[in-house]
Amino acid sequence: MIRAFLTGIRVHLVQLVRSPFDLVAMLIWPIIYASIAYYLIGTGSNTRVLFTASLGAAMMMLWSQVIVGSGFALDMQRNQGTLELLVAAPVPLVAVIAPIMIASAAFGIYGLLVTLAWGRFAFGIPVAIDHPVAFAMAAAAAILAVGLLGLIAASLFVLTRAAAYVGVALQYPVYLASGLIIPLAILPAWLGPISWVLAPTWGYRGLTHAASGTGAWREIGMCLLLSVIYLVVALPCLAWFERLARERATLRLS
Amino acid sequence: MPAIEFEGVSRTFRSRPGMFRRRTVEVQALTDASLSVEPGELFGLLGPNGAGKTTSIKILTTLLLPSSGRVRVLGHDPAGEPSKVRPLIGYVFGGDRGLYDRLSARDNLSYFADVYRVPIRDKSRRIEELLDVVGLRGREKERVETFSRGMKQRLHIARGLLHDPPVLFLDEPTIGLDPVGARELRETVSALRDAGKTILLTTHYMYEADELCGRVAVITGGRIVAEGTPASLKAGIADRTVIEIESDKVDEAVVARLREITGVTSVVVEEREESQLLLVQSSLGAQLVQPLIGLLEGVTVTAVAAREPTLEDAYVALVGAA
Numbered sequence: 226m227i228r229a230f231l232t233g234i235r236v237h238l239v240q241l242v243r244s245p246f247d248l249v250a251m252l253i254w255p256i257i258y259a260s261i262a263y264y265l266i267g268t269g270s271n272t273r274v275l276f277t278a279s280l281g282a283a284m285m286m287l288w289s290q291v292i293v294g295s296g297f298a299l300d301m302q303r304n305q306g307t308l309e310l311l312v313a314a315p316v317p318l319v320a321v322i323a324p325i326m327i328a329s330a331a332f333g334i335y336g337l338l339v340t341l342a343w344g345r346f347a348f349g350i351p352v353a354i355d356h357p358v359a360f361a362m363a364a365a366a367a368i369l370a371v372g373l374l375g376l377i378a379a380s381l382f383v384l385t386r387a388a389a390y391v392g393v394a395l396q397y398p399v400y401l402a403s404g405l406i407i408p409l410a411i412l413p414a415w416l417g418p419i420s421w422v423l424a425p426t427w428g429y430r431g432l433t434h435a436a437s438g439t440g441a442w443r444e445i446g447m448c449l450l451l452s453v454i455y456l457v458v459a460l461p462c463l464a465w466f467e468r469l470a471r472e473r474a475t476l477r478l479s
Numbered sequence: 480m481p482a483i484e485f486e487g488v489s490r491t492f493r494s495r496p497g498m499f500r501r502r503t504v505e506v507q508a509l510t511d512a513s514l515s516v517e518p519g520e521l522f523g524l525l526g527p528n529g530a531g532k533t534t535s536i537k538i539l540t541t542l543l544l545p546s547s548g549r550v551r552v553l554g555h556d557p558a559g560e561p562s563k564v565r566p567l568i569g570y571v572f573g574g575d576r577g578l579y580d581r582l583s584a585r586d587n588l589s590y591f592a593d594v595y596r597v598p599i600r601d602k603s604r605r606i607e608e609l610l611d612v613v614g615l616r617g618r619e620k621e622r623v624e625t626f627s628r629g630m631k632q633r634l635h636i637a638r639g640l641l642h643d644p645p646v647l648f649l650d651e652p653t654i655g656l657d658p659v660g661a662r663e664l665r666e667t668v669s670a671l672r673d674a675g676k677t678i679l680l681t682t683h684y685m686y687e688a689d690e691l692c693g694r695v696a697v698i699t700g701g702r703i704v705a706e707g708t709p710a711s712l713k714a715g716i717a718d719r720t721v722i723e724i725e726s727d728k729v730d731e732a733v734v735a736r737l738r739e740i741t742g743v744t745s746v747v748v749e750e751r752e753e754s755q756l757l758l759v760q761s762s763l764g765a766q767l768v769q770p771l772i773g774l775l776e777g778v779t780v781t782a783v784a785a786r787e788p789t790l791e792d793a794y795v796a797l798v799g800a801a
Contacts, residue, residue, distance in 0.1 A: 228593045228599065229593040229594045229596075232593040232594075233590070236579065236582065236590045239582060240581050240582070244581065305578070305579075305580070306574075306577035307577055307579065309570075309577075310570070310638075311594065313540050313541055313568075314594040314595055315562070315565040315566040316594055316596060320594075321594060471543055474492060474543055
């Protein structure tokens with residue numbers, strides 16, 4: 226199972242890297258997100274604030290890549306007939322679906338780098354990371370947690386033939402509830418508890434704290450804790466939706 | 480114990496099209512279908528498009544739940560015990576889908592070997608063996624997107640055999656292949672049968688079933704209408720003669736009149752590039768030729784021949800009568 230999981234991540238990453246569409250999309254999205262963040266925060270703000278905003282843009286892009294990218298990836302698997310073969314495989318479904326999510330999230334590293342590079346060269350925002358090791362660990366923890374949050378959604382993607390559309394619909398609510406567009410402090414208080422169970426919230430905080438050198442270990446720990454919780458929730462969801470998909474005949478496009 | 484058991488299986492598909500005032504639409508894909516395949520047997524499931532062949536295969540390969548009936552593969556229930564059935568079966572479908580096009584043939588096999596739990600110590604050897612079996616040696620490092628349809632189909636077979644399953648489900652594996660590719664694939668399937676695999680093959684190429692299968696079942700409209708050896712199905716219409724009439728365009732009204740001739744049991748029209756072939760089945764033998772030609776007044780007839788019925792004729796008779 227672990228072998229299938231690890232090979233699956235490599236296979237799906239190779240698929241993404243060899244897709245001209247995905248490579249170009251991943252070049253354009255971060256530029257748009259970073260530009261929005263830059264102009265939203267204000268061109269006169271100090272560079273630390275702007276850099277923090279660009280990290281928020283990177284986290285938005287990471288979530289988009291997971292939820293939309295994996296929705297498209299599942300639809301593509303359904304369309305090319307490989308989803309049926311993966312479901313019919315002897316390994317548990319999580320071992321073939323989770324790699325799609327993790328690969329999509331890992332592909333987000335490319336987006337993170339594009340975001341930071343765009344901020345640096347287009348807007349002159351310096352890449353100021355005080356704790357590079359903590360930053361790398363926060364990024365890895367964020368990728369894991371966001372990928373596994375996507376796994377819960379993926380259980381629904383196994384059932385529906387409109388996975389990509391569901392993914393698109395799930396983008397903005399999480400942007401908002403995680404404080405990636407507008408600071409949580411100025412949003413309704415009831416959004417607070419929702420933000421705590423969303424990995425992008427802690428992933429974003431982990432990156433910003435590591436960058437500013439204020440310590441990101443609590444945020445990294447939260448990402449890991451949420452990863453375990455997401456996995457525990459996703460496993461029965463996957464089993465349930467797989468059964469429903471077998472009942473409703475939605476594993477194939479036609 | 481049979482390797483594959485299918486007893487009284489029905490499957491209904493339900494959908495609710497539209498946005499408003501949605502109503503449930505039901506399609507009965509299988510109705511009380513039963514068949515049994517013994518270990519080591521190559522069994523053919525024949526039927527036209529939409530007859531229920533793929534639905535049957537999907538139920539057997541754990542991908543679809545039956546609405547009712549009893550299904551067993553090597554004694555296990557694909558609906559309730561998918562984790563026990565999946566390691567024992569290989570599933571290969573026709574066409575060029577089911578592969579990762581941006582990966583090489585070897586990378587595809589390597590991934591599916593991991594997903595199908597091929598022991599790591601056997602993995603490389605198994606992949607090398609199968610590349611030889613399906614004739615893709617030397618092309619294994621190329622991306623699948625550069626492969627011809629035949630090459631993809633052979634790669635499919637290799638993928639389905641990676642974990643050396645005792646039971647194979649081949650769903651129209653030669654569809655879309657050129658004659659040489661199809662023949663090579665039939666040779667591969669024949670070798671698998673000789674190696675002792677239990678194979679359920681769906682096809683609508685009758686010569687393929689006649690050449691490969693020990694027994695066949697004919698399915699149409701979700702119902703199995705006949706089962707037996709190809710010879711026994713042919714024997715069912717042994718008293719008939721098939722008269723082939725090659726002509727230019729014959730309109731539907733004339734075909735309808737041909738069907739009304741006493742002794743004619745079926746008339747099938749096959750479109751050719753610049754002509755039509757009328758296949759007339761009759762229990763009256765060659766004496767029917769004159770009345771048939773008489774009704775084709777004004778039609779240019781280029782050839783007439785009478786012959787013994789084939790499995791395809793038996794199939795046409797069974798599907799036509801259902």
